[in-house]
Amino acid sequence: MNSLLVHPPQRPIRAEIRLAASKSECNRALIINALTGFKSDLSNISEARDSQTMQRLLASSDSVADVIDAGTTMRFLTAYFAVTNQHKILTGTPRMCERPIGLLVDALRELGANITYENKEGYPPLRLEGFKASESNHLTIRGDVSSQYISALLMVAPLLPRGLKLTLEGEIGSLPYIEMTLHQMASFGIEYKADWNAKTITIAAQAYEPRPYAIESDWSGASYWYSIVALAEDAEVELLGLKEDSLQGDSAIVDIMEHLGVQSTFTNRGVLLQKTTAAPALGWDFTHCPDLAQTVAVCCAMKNIHLSMTGVESLKIKETDRIYALQQELSKLGAELREIEPNHRYEVRILSDPDPQGTPAIHTYDDHRMALAFAPIGMVRPVQIDDPGVVVKSYPSFWEHLGQVTRIEEPQLS
Numbered sequence: 001m002n003s004l005l006v007h008p009p010q011r012p013i014r015a016e017i018r019l020a021a022s023k024s025e026c027n028r029a030l031i032i033n034a035l036t037g038f039k040s041d042l043s044n045i046s047e048a049r050d051s052q053t054m055q056r057l058l059a060s061s062d063s064v065a066d067v068i069d070a071g072t073t074m075r076f077l078t079a080y081f082a083v084t085n086q087h088k089i090l091t092g093t094p095r096m097c098e099r100p101i102g103l104l105v106d107a108l109r110e111l112g113a114n115i116t117y118e119n120k121e122g123y124p125p126l127r128l129e130g131f132k133a134s135e136s137n138h139l140t141i142r143g144d145v146s147s148q149y150i151s152a153l154l155m156v157a158p159l160l161p162r163g164l165k166l167t168l169e170g171e172i173g174s175l176p177y178i179e180m181t182l183h184q185m186a187s188f189g190i191e192y193k194a195d196w197n198a199k200t201i202t203i204a205a206q207a208y209e210p211r212p213y214a215i216e217s218d219w220s221g222a223s224y225w226y227s228i229v230a231l232a233e234d235a236e237v238e239l240l241g242l243k244e245d246s247l248q249g250d251s252a253i254v255d256i257m258e259h260l261g262v263q264s265t266f267t268n269r270g271v272l273l274q275k276t277t278a279a280p281a282l283g284w285d286f287t288h289c290p291d292l293a294q295t296v297a298v299c300c301a302m303k304n305i306h307l308s309m310t311g312v313e314s315l316k317i318k319e320t321d322r323i324y325a326l327q328q329e330l331s332k333l334g335a336e337l338r339e340i341e342p343n344h345r346y347e348v349r350i351l352s353d354p355d356p357q358g359t360p361a362i363h364t365y366d367d368h369r370m371a372l373a374f375a376p377i378g379m380v381r382p383v384q385i386d387d388p389g390v391v392v393k394s395y396p397s398f399w400e401h402l403g404q405v406t407r408i409e410e411p412q413l414s
C-alpha cells in the first residue's frame, strides 16, 4: 500500500474512538517493569510499534538490539542495558543513526558505563560493554536537547549504589515527559526530590516495587481527532480512555483546540469533542508539547488561522526534520511556514491555494506524525497520503478508525 486517498465525509460525523495506549507511558512502564524483575502487572500495553519493539527487546537475549525508529526505545534501553551490565549493540534505522545520543552516552560513561560508538561519535549504533559504578553520583546534563536522555537516567537512578543527583542546565524542554517519568517511578514505590527552581532531581538508591499499572490512552493520537472535528463541517467524537488529570503533556491539545473551534467535555469514559467557534489567530509555545506542532500547523493552515509558533527547536532532530517536512508539504496547500526568528519563531500563513480543485499528494518522510497530521485535511478536500503505513509507530489502527467516519481508498492506477 503506497498511498491512500481520504475523501471528505458525506454525512455528519458521529463516532466513538478507542485510541491506542500512549507509547510514552507504555515505554516507561515496560522499563520499570523490567526493573521490578518483570513482576508487575501492566494493563493496556500499547499496540504502537515503538512499544512492541521495547517489549520484544527487553525479553530478548540477542546481542544486537534494533530499535527501528523509536527514540524513547533507543534512549531508555541504552541506560537500562548499560546500568544492568548487559553487553549489547544498540542500533536502528538510518534516521535513528542521525539522531544525537552523545549527551546521554557522556552521562552514562560518567556513571561508570563502558559505551563506544560503532560509527560516528555521538550517534548510534552503540556498543555497550559493561558497567562498573563510579564514585560520582552527581551529574549535570543540558535540558534543552531531548528530555528522553533525562528520563532514561532517572529510571535507572535507583539502581545506582549511591543514587543520583541530576542537575539540568539551561532551558528545560518537554518537561511534562520528565514529570511523567517521575510520577510513574513513584507509582512503583520510588521516592524522589525534584526542585524545579534549582533544576535538580535527587533519587537515593532504592528498589522498585512490583505494582499493577494501567496505561492511559494516547493524547498525541487524540490530537488528530481534534483536528478532524475542527475541520469537518459537522462532527461530534468521543475519545475513550483519556483522563482530565493526565500525565501526558499533549493533553494541552484541549486548550489549544478551544482556539481552533473544538470544545472538550470529560465523561466517565473519556472526552467528548464538539464544534464551537474558532479564533482568527493563535500564538503557541510548543516547548512542552513538541509532538503537537504538526497537528496544529496543518489544522491552522486549513482553517486559515494565522499561527505563530515558538518552542519548536527540537523538531529538527525527530523522525525527520519536521520543520523542513512541514514547509514542503504545507506549500502544497498554498500555505507557508516561515521562519521569523532563526530556529525559534515560525508562522503559518495562507498565501493562495495553488490548485484548489486538485488532490494534494502529501509525502510523509518516514514520520508517522506527517501522515497523522495531514490526513484530517480530507475533512475539507480529498487528500493523498503517501506511505500511510508509517502510522504504525504510534497509532497502528488510525486508518481503520478514520474509515469509520469517511471514505478512504487506494488511488486507482491510471
Ligand SMILES: O=C(O)C1=C[C@@H](OP(=O)(O)O)[C@@H](O)[C@H](O)C1
Pocket (backbone or CB within 6 Å): 023, 024, 025, 072, 145, 146, 147, 148, 151, 173, 174, 177, 290, 291, 314
Ligand atoms: O519521553 C517521551 O516519551 C517523549 C519525549 C519527547 O521527546 P523530546 O524530549 O526529545 O522532545 C517527545 O517528542 C517524544 O515523542 C516522546
Ligand SMILES: C=C(OP(=O)(O)O)C(=O)O
Pocket (backbone or CB within 6 Å): 069, 070, 071, 072, 073, 291, 318, 319, 369, 394
Ligand atoms: C518524536 C517522537 O518519538 P521518538 O522520539 O520516541 O522517536 C514522536 O513520537 O513524535
